[in-house]
Amino acid sequence: MATATRRIAINLGGGYVPGLNAVITGAVLAAHELGWEVVGIRDGFDGLLFPDRYPDGGLVRLTRASVEHLSSAAGAILGTAARSDPFHVRSINGENQVEEIDRSDDLLETIRSQHIAAVISVVGTRALSILFKLHRKGLRTVAVPKSVENDMATTMLSFGFNSALSFAVETLDRARQAADSARKIGIVEVLGEHSGWLALQAGMAVCADAVLIPEIPYDITGVASKLRKKFQAGSTSALVVVAEGAMPGNRVQVPDVAAAADSFKASLSPGATGHEGAHVIERSGHVAETVALQIQRLTDQETYPLVLGQLVRGGPPTAVDRQLGLAYGAAAVRALNENHSGVMVSFQPPDLKFVPLAEAINKVRTVPGDSVFMQVARSLGISLGD
Amino acid sequence: MKKEPMTTKAPTGLVLNIQHFCTHDGPGIRTTVFLKQCSLRCKWCSNPESIHPKAELAYNPGKCIGRKECGLCLKPPFPEGAMYVIDGADDKVHVNWDLAGECDRETVAICPTQALHLFGQEMTVAEVLDEVEQDGTFYRESGGGITLSGGECLLQPDFSAALLAEAHQRGINTAIETAGNVPWRFMEQVLPHVDLMLHDHKLTDPVRHKKWCGADNSRILENFKKAYETFPQTKFIARTPVIPGVNDDEEHIRAVLAFIRPYKNVIDYELLPYHRFGESKYGFLGRVYELEDFTPPTSETIHRLQEIIDKAFGRGGTPPTA
Secondary structure (H helix, E strand, C coil), X not given: XXXXXXXXXXXXXXXXXXXHHHHHHHHHHHHHHCCCEEEEECCCCHHHHCHHHCCCCCEEEECHHHHCCCCCCCCCCCCCECCCCCCCEEEECCCCCEEEECCHHHHHHHXXXXXXXEEEEEECHHHHHHHHHHHHCCCCEEEEEECCCCCECCCCCCECHHHHHHHHHHHHHHHHHHHHHHCCEEEEEECCCXXXXXXXXXXXXXXXXXXXXXXXXXXXXXXXXXXXXXXXXCCCCEXXXXXXXCCECCCCCCCHHHHHHHHHHHHHCHHHCCHHXXXXXXXXXHHHHHHHHHHHHHHCCCEEEEECHHXXXXXXXXXXXXXXXXXXXXXXXXXXXXXXXXXXXXXXXCEEEEEEHXXXXXXXCCCCCCCHHHHHHHHCCCECCC | CCCCCCCCCCCEEEEEEEEEEECCXXXXXXEEEEECCCCCCCCCCCCHHHCCCCXXXXXXXXXXXXXXXXXXXXXXXXXXXXEEECCCCCCCEEECCCCCCCCCHHHHCCCXXXXXXXXXXXXEHHHHHHHHXXXXXXXXXXXXXXXXXXXXXXXXXXXXXXXXHHXXXXXXXXXXXXXXXXXXXXXXXXXXXXXXXXEECCCCCHXXXXXXXXXXXXXXXHHHHHXXXXXXXXXXXXXXXXXXXXXXXXXXXXXXXXXXCCXXXXXXXXXXXXXXXXXXXXXXXXXXXXXXXXXXXXXXXXXXXXXXXXXXXXXXXCCCXX
């Protein structure tokens, strides 16, 4: 049943994950069925905040014809904006001074003047908070969760995760072959600052010897003991998967380099004073490097660290993410058609439901202690570091 | 130019930090006063807490004792959604930087371990100088004094001028560190009270300056030239923070030398090898350090560039260590 013609917009907040085009396709096709018009906002909200930067004025008309072959494509036709925040827009004022200004009111006014009734926003955790603030200021919106780490709470599965998982598994297989060939222990770090889904599920799929995730503080001596036994039994290689947020149980071990810089940092910053203030940003690759060194020291077997990092974000979506993206996009239109606003589409099998944004922010979907994936991993003899 | 003491009621300034016993911000042992607000956004900035013109929240998870032991920041008067805890191994609080902006000083003070902290405090000239003068013995012995830094100290011209004028009244040597991207009237207001101006020449090309620092350098160069000419009694030292792949080329060094050498009051040109010590502070502020894959320049690079400078100033010398 067609309803009154409405004009809605769709934008992509945050960085790329596989399946973004599928969400756009799903939303456009579903809106087309309702007789609605859909426009895409370029580069997060930049298309509306800086229309002069775009030959098409920052808005792209999205039709059934323009999207029907799009869902399988890698990339994102609207462009992404990893740091598009209308509350802190960097600009240069009349005195040539760089400053961050709040342009959220401008944005909302432009949305009104463009006769956009609502915005479907595809977001990760950070962009979700920004969207929540815009909603509190009056924006009618529905969020679609995206995450290659599957760490968006209140949804069972974010699109993008399955593609990242598939790539991680393929790469881990290669890493294992490389370890076999070189007779070493491969230590592969994957994304997962707070949640270990990617490391756990990928590590399980390739039957890694150990998987270290943020949810379980690891005991490196236990991991090393298991690896030593494996080598004593005749094996010549091993594979350990670590999430970037994995931490040892006997924290806090400040790296030597940070300790050396302590006094300097403390003198510069009152927030960094004292030994306990030696908070250090762990760069991508830090965990793989640390674990590789520790295991080499404890096993006398050569190790090599490998970091997948942001590589898992690239590439085309898998069949699962295409379906999921299409479903999320279509569900977002359904939410608007049912007069929902300020909600996030949530996959709660077998349903797609709508949860308030207030319930979705500040939550991270971590691996619970009774997770079936943990049980399976343990039953396969995979050490989880505890 | 005659240095007039400030007789009007001294204004307050937004002070980030007062650092004692500094040896790299001018002659002798000095006390450096960091002021908040900057008009550039250099991607390698080692003082990100000095950039914004208001007091701002910082969080050091290394000091947080967690929800079970404390949890005070998870309740009012902290703004709804500002702080949260992730279920899992880590009991520490996390900050939602998009929702925590409304935390005021009284609210932040509730944190018993000072894991939460507000960078920036309003201080009077007298308050700052009383703190600075604790090091008076060291100034007299070493020829040191006070250095205003930031941020960009010239963006608080009333306060900076009043502070430095009063320092002069108390017999304290004065220096400032500036990037120079301010209206000329600000620089003109402060410089009469400055003995030494340390100033940055970050990049030569205006387009590349805008790319890496957020704004072009046309006004900066104009200001520096005016300053050299308007204040012949003031000493100037040019500086370049050497960033690999950005400005570690001989062309930039030679261009700076060509700019400064005609002026006798520009007494030196120093290289500041890029370091990563400010990196952790980006985490305290919930920001992303964009140069995380950069490494400090090699000692060979610094040596090669320093040789060009030494030759221009007609001297040999020991290059700074990278």
